[in-house]
Amino acid sequence: MTENILQSYANHNLLDFEGGGNEEYTHLLKASEVLADEITNENIQAFALAAINPHINIENSQLQEVQKIIQEEWKFFVKSTKQTDIQRTILRVVVLNTLDYLIENDDKKAVILWLYCQHVYQYANIANKNEAKIIHDLIQKASERYSVLAKEDFQIVTPEFDFGLSKISSVRLPVNKERNASEILVKLSDVQEINQEQFYDSNQRNYKNKIDGDDFKIWYENFSQKLSITLEELTTTEREAIKKYLSAVDREFQNIFQVFTKEIPNQIQTSLHSLSNNNNLIWWKETLFSNSLQDSYREKPDLVQVVAMAYDLAYDLNGYTPISVDFFLKETFLKVQPETTKVSLKDLSEKFLSEENEFYLSKVLSEKEIEKNTSLSLLDFLTAKFHQKSKTNIATAIGIDETKELTNAELLVWLFHDFQALKLTQNG
Numbered sequence: 154m155t156e157n158i159l160q161s162y163a164n165h166n167l168l169d170f171e172g173g174g175n176e177e178y179t180h181l182l183k184a185s186e187v188l189a190d191e192i193t194n195e196n197i198q199a200f201a202l203a204a205i206n207p208h209i210n211i212e213n214s215q216l217q218e219v220q221k222i223i224q225e226e227w228k229f230f231v232k233s234t235k236q237t238d239i240q241r242t243i244l245r246v247v248v249l250n251t252l253d254y255l256i257e258n259d260d261k262k263a264v265i266l267w268l269y270c271q272h273v274y275q276y277a278n279i280a281n282k283n284e285a286k287i288i289h290d291l292i293q294k295a296s297e298r299y300s301v302l303a304k305e306d307f308q309i310v311t312p313e314f315d316f317g318l319s320k321i322s323s324v325r326l327p328v329n330k331e332r333n334a335s336e337i338l339v340k341l342s343d344v345q346e347i348n349q350e351q352f353y354d355s356n357q358r359n360y361k362n363k364i365d366g367d368d369f370k371i372w373y374e375n376f377s378q379k380l381s382i383t384l385e386e387l388t389t390t391e392r393e394a395i396k397k398y399l400s401a402v403d404r405e406f407q408n409i410f411q412v413f414t415k416e417i418p419n420q421i422q423t424s425l426h427s428l429s430n431n432n433n434l435i436w437w438k439e440t441l442f443s444n445s446l447q448d449s450y451r452e453k454p455d456l457v458q459v460v461a462m463a464y465d466l467a468y469d470l471n472g473y474t475p476i477s478v479d480f481f482l483k484e485t486f487l488k489v490q491p492e493t494t495k496v497s498l499k500d501l502s503e504k505f506l507s508e509e510n511e512f513y514l515s516k517v518l519s520e521k522e523i524e525k526n527t528s529l530s531l532l533d534f535l536t537a538k539f540h541q542k543s544k545t546n547i548a549t550a551i552g553i554d555e556t557k558e559l560t561n562a563e564l565l566v567w568l569f570h571d572f573q574a575l576k577l578t579q580n581g
Contacts, residue, residue: 156182158250158287165283167242180227181243185250187222192251195578197262198269202528204248205270205288206552207279211237214527216244223247249291256295260302261577264473267295268574269530272567276498276553303473430470434478437469438485444469445517450489456504457513458489459565464517467572474573482569483562490561498547499555501564502538514539528552532571 159181162168192200196215203215223230223244234240256263270292279285441450443461445468450458466482496504505514520540523533529550537543537550548555559567 156185156250158246158253158291159185161287162242162246162284165281165287167281167284168246169239177227180223180230181247182250183226184219184223185247185254187225188219188247188251189254191218191222192255192262194261194265197252197255197265198530198574198578199524199528200248201252201266201270202273202530202551204245204252205274205277205279205292206528207242207245207277207281207284208552209241209245209528210526210549211241211244212526214524215248216241217526219244219247249288253291253294256291256298260298263295263298264302265574265577267292267299268570268577271296272531272570273551273553276557278552278554299473300475303475305472430472430474433469434481437466438481438488441485441488446513453513454507454509455490455494455561456507457510458486459561460514460517460568462486462489463565463568464572467569467576479566479569482566486562486565494561495558496561496564497556497558498553502535502547505535505539506542511539530571530574531567532575 156178159168159178163178200215203209203213209216220230220240231240234243252266256266274288274292279288442448443450444465445461446453446457450462453461462482462485466478470478504510518536518539521533521536523529523537523541523543529537531551534543534545534547534550537545543550546555547553
């Protein structure tokens, strides 16, 4: 595993603790490697949100889990890092270093991280500019990975099928020179000639060759055996040549069948997937119909429109969505809320709890068990407020500046991404 984040923090003196040396850094790197196996699609959100919050409670469940891992190798970790701020920074940087590794090696975890963290980072209270830059670059790396994946889910391209064949096949049946009759005669030439005896033909008054019956039989047997062997050799050679030829032809056909059985169906499926996503977007915008509410978004309370639109679009689309969909979402939102409405993060939860919203939001916000002392996304925070009437304020729960204001359109995109990430974690 790399130590990019650990090294970056060390370079900017953000890991300044008593006795810090190569051995301690080795312990932290080892802890980061162990943590990589502990982070799942379901819990990466909590670890990531804790890591980007410089003011996270030291008793945070995720930080405590990291501390246990560190102390497996570094027994005196707590004693060596007496100050709470130093301990918290070390615990966070181990998580950040692990996340950096996961972004490079796990598409789904990179996507979930980016969806949950991008908005929280915008409102996080990160005073140290160097630290802010390190975390920004980490989230940006996840964003770039996400963009590549999202493009594949929405880009419609003309299918291209490469059969890998020229107009004229390169496969040829080899010419066997041993088919020549003269070559066969050469192979038979070592058969001994038939024994002959001379006798005087009184009628013709000259000498002639006489072939004894037994000698002819011996010669015939030898010749027949040699001829049989020669023909068998030639036939075997021919069969091997034909066999190689047919194998080569078969390989060419296999390449063709590969295109027909795999490449063509895959490209067609990809194109249909992209077309489906694009058609769903257009249909949704034109109808303004909510699948979750089974009604139009119009005439619903403002925040209900925001949450329902975010929920519906996240669950109606398959795969990942490019940044252009965020703008599409905002433009569609203008059809139901043409005027810009702003709300402070501090007041947001109170508006959610109003009676006019309760009936509709109960259809969209599924109750979820929230672990104590864990980092929350905005969606988790609002869900806990709605169902459990949680008293925790947004600054403590998420680590953001609660005085900041955002428009309903900005809130819509934020919740849209949180719903997308939630869907991914629910799918395992």
